[in-house]
Amino acid sequence: ELWSLPVLVCQVWPLGLIPDPRGPFPVHECVFKGDVRRLSALIRTQGIAQKDSHECAHLLLAHNAPVKVKNAQGWSPLAEAISYGDRQMISALLRKLKQQSRESVEEKRPRLLKALKELGDFYLELHWDFQSWVPLLSRILPSDACKIHKQGINIRLDTTLIDFTDMKCQRGDLSFIFNGDAAPSESFVVLDNEQKVYQRIHHEESEMETEEEVDILMSSDIYSATLSTKSITFTRAQTGWLFREDKTERVGNFLADFYLVNGLVLESRKRREHLSEEDILRNKAIMESLSKGGNLMEQNFEPVRRQSLTPPSPNTISWEEYISAESGKAPHLGRELVCKESKKTFKATIAMSQEFPLGIESLLNVLEVIAPFKHFNKLREFVQMKLPPGFPVKLDIPVFPTITATVTFQEFRYDEFHDSIFTIPDDYKEDPSRFPDL
Structure with a gap:
């Protein structure tokens, strides 16, 4: 590289x-x-x-x-x-x-629609419980009960978690609807059931929205987090004091075998060479306030229009030095790095059930549709690993460097539903900027 x-x-x-x-x-x-x-x-x-x-x-x-x-x-x-x-x-x-993200979604669309059409109609309920080893942060972490309805090539997800990042969570009454019969630009809709508004997810952003996002990027830390699974192994969890035996318990309606997940490492890096001292102090103050239960609205946080930084000094590295560097260790050519790295090993448990009616491949197709929700994308990445036999009815996954989630599949049944649950209610109004992160 x-x-x-x-x-x-x-x-x-x-x-x-x-x-x-x-x-x-x-x-x-x-x-x-x-x-x-x-x-x-x-x-x-x-x-x-x-x-x-x-x-x-x-x-x-x-x-x-x-x-x-x-x-x-x-x-x-x-x-x-x-x-x-x-x-x-x-x-x-x-x-x-x-643009490339939208094009990627459209490339996958025919395969996803075919997979959904071949899958039976069902209702699925799963619970999210978030935990952190950071004391102040653990006080504000949410739990969430998600309900998924699938019928034909339509999906509806109901959730109470509007937005969730490492710095903030926002609660509400949210519904995500994917309508496979609609035109691509009309397929993905998010409903705010409290304010009775909706937003189409893959709308073209306005110039102002893009510029505001650039302002935020230029005033925030640059993060990179990688979940390393190179050395991951699974061993059967044991129960009992005198007579040890493999742990098997019911999760919801499903009998499951429990496994310990070993060797799961989250490697995170944070860079801030582009930030001023004022940026760093402001971001720290926001983080501390949020950890104590505050929210961004209380911070009067308005992105300030950012000007381009003074370019870093020209590098003196020759092409020959650059090309001959060890793989993965090419000389850095830009601004001097200010980077903090950390590795955290996660102790996790996973429960696999042979009784669950849905296969992992089918779950992956459903999760790919609802991937705009960040924590669901983390779940999708995790279940793509080579897991023990069965379906993961309960699992612990790292979603941020300081936060893990326990996901439990509580209920599953094949069912039929009224078409109205996959449509936008007549009294809802469109608000293209309701969910700026989607």
Whole structure:
């Protein structure tokens, strides 16, 4: 993996393709040296599904270079652009990231609709209980009962958790509706049942919304969190004092075998070289207030329009030094890093039931539809691992560096429902900015 600020390029040579004789990574070299003319020529003759001046970055974006890629340390092009501090580049990467995310959803749509159509109609109820080893934080953590209705190619999720991050949680009465028969731009809707408003999730963001998001990115820490499962193992949980035996208990209506999850490590990194002392102090004050039960509204937190930072000093690293660096340890080219790293080993338990009627693959398809909810995406990532036999009716998963969740599948039944539960009520009004994080 090779890096250049602020865009990532990773050259992967297809079988049979001979690299440019002037070097094994010509696209990297062009970006490194800011050679727009040669880069443009290379793009016309080679693919750019690759990892590793600003003119080069804009040229790569114009040719739809993937923005969601990460390097060995978990940093994305957007993270590097925030560090560098060029507002125009951050905006360009953010827009391209959202465009590619929408396109990815649409690419998966036919497969998901086919899978949903083949799956029986059902009602599923699962509970979330969040815990933290941070005393103040544990006082404000929520629990949530989620209800999922699936009929044909339609899904409805009812939840009481509007927003949940490492810094805040917001409660309410929320419904997410996926209508597979509707046009793609009309398929995903979130209802706020208290305020009687709705928002279409994949709406095109206004210029003001994008600019405000850039302001927030430029004034916040850059996070990277990776759940390492390389050394993960499962061992049967035991019960009893004198006579030890494998633990088997009922979870809801389902008999389940309990396992201990070993070797689950969350590696997190936090960078703040782009922040001023004022930013750091303000963010710390907000965090402390939220930990004591406050909320963002009480902070009078209004994003301040951020100007581009003064560029870092030009690097003195040669292309030869850069290209010959050990894999995954290329020299850093931008602003001097201010990075804090931590590793936390999680002790977790998982209960697997052979009686649960739904298969993991079917669950993954349903979770992929409702992935806009961040904690559901964490659940989806976890159950994609190679698990013991059965269905995970109860499991502990890390959702943030300081927070874990116990997810319990309480109830499942095949059923039929009235079509009205998959439609927007007539008295609800549209509010495109109700859920800015979705």
